[in-house]
Amino acid sequence: MLSTNYKIALVHLTSKVKQTIVAVLGVTFGISMYVFMNSFMSGVNDTQTTLAFTSLAHIHIYNDGPEDNTNLVKKVYGANTLANIRNARIIQYTEGIKNTAEILDLVKKQPEVIGVAPQVNINVFFRNGGNKVNGTLSGVDVVNENKLFNISTYMVAGNWNELQYRADGIIIGYDLAKELSVNVNDNINILTPDDISRNYKIIGVFQTNVKTVDKSKAYLNINSARQLLAKNEDYVTDLQVNINNFEKTAPVVARLAPVIPFKVESWQMANQQLEAGSELRDIIAQAVSFTILLVAGFGIYNILNMTINEKIREIAILKAMGFSSGDVTSIFLTQAMVIGVIGGIIGMLLGFVVSDIVAHIPFKIGGLNYLPMAFKFKDYSLAFTFGLVTTFVAGYLPARKASKIDPVDIIRG
């Protein structure tokens, strides 16, 4: 029985090939645009994420200093006491992270953690003759730092690993080097807040394409940094932690925060604008592709409605011969779904081709060579599913109308 309905549906589809092609094209266009838009947005988001994580770890552990202590009297005597405190000074008891080894151990035991990099970060002046630039000097564990941030891939001169063996070596950002007019093998002078000044030899230059990093950051071996500050071998100001899924920082933070007496911060907490940007792009992509699918849906709806008006007598006669309402619905729904499936498959292929072409369009800004594009199975399967849902709805409404045709009205005229 079903095959009879299918046969009628197929004859309807093939007898008006042009109409069918137009309907299929509508779906094809909708789905290919859906695939393309979402692939493009995924690509942009992925690029953004990669860029962001060149200088950002998933979880950051640091000593954020004492809390607000502008009115210490209040803590002891309550609200009714009048306090007059002037020129309050903060005595920092602890600088950096205490008991680093213990905390490192604890962090490494978390199953999600894939890398930990201890850092000694110092705000300094970089000086070359009369030129002064302020920035951050990062004393890093050379191997682990590279594991987390892949800095070796951003080197434009020199070799990252050399930092491991050169106590006097420094690797500086590309824009910082330009501003100080220095090059590899030149010396620059570092001035710390505690008025210590020291010369280092530039052994490498990096360029992450994140401007704020490139023009204000330099790397030192962690031991050299400790030496510069006259600190012990356990001294660390920041712990950078990467986990296996950067989206899922919350449970790790929730586990670590109570047992570590320092600030444990996820990248989402520190950089909500990144989250917002990526979410907003997703929303735009979804809105545009839904609009396209909706238009395609209207196309199918119109064409099926026309078909039904043309074939109203045939539908009446089918019902007179004993075809039930369900049969009539299935005949027209089958047509819609055939259009949907064919349009969907061609649409995914077309979407892939368009994405591939766009992914080869040169785009030379911010370290990119081509327009970013992601090829994800999820985007394709979602596009296909949404396409089928749209065609189902667009087909069901006219099909139901056809099934409600009263044969007597039509045959008697």
Place this chain on the structure above:
Amino acid sequence: MKKDIALKASKINKFFHEPEDFQALKDVGFEVHKGEFLSLIGKSGSGKSTLLYILSTMDTDYKGELIINGEKLTGQTLNQLAAFRNSHIGFVFQFHYLLPEFSVLDNIMLPALKLNKKSREEIEADAYNNLKLLGLPEQALKLTSKLSGGQQQRVAIARALINSPSIIMGDEPTGNLDSKNTNIVFDIFKELSHERGQTIITVTHDEDFAKNSDRVIELSDGSVVGAH
């Protein structure tokens, strides 16, 4: 000799509400025997077509009772009635209403494929037999839109016969045909009723056609006024 009753209608009343309230059928009741060739006649607006569509089970908006082959059809759902029509009633209309995109053979086979009681091969054999009976075996694979009016009407009859229905209903089946084709159709109906025992009920304007059938019921203003 007592004959089996194929169709029994009792106290059929039908009202139209558009454009104004109007009673189209008033207490119409009669019986039709198995194998009988019955003509319904009457002037335009007498209610004969209205009656036929009620008898055909397609129109369910009436008062009264309709029994075909001992089964009470009044009050059944639309889908039950569709299934009943499929296996028990064959239709021939004034216009052939064939599906123009299908071949002659496919058109004839459709109701049987819907009934789904026989294999495709058996149905195809039946369809060929019907075409032979109607003198059109060589047209089987043509599209119906390529046939002449008389041929199309004969194909429509072949389609009506495919499920061996106990009742064949015709709404002016010869209304669009010339006298030669009218005679062919009449002879086919005669043969079906007398030799195969299939009951035939047709609405007709054609006096000769009606005169030659077994029985004539005449309607006027919604009531039965004469039976010959």
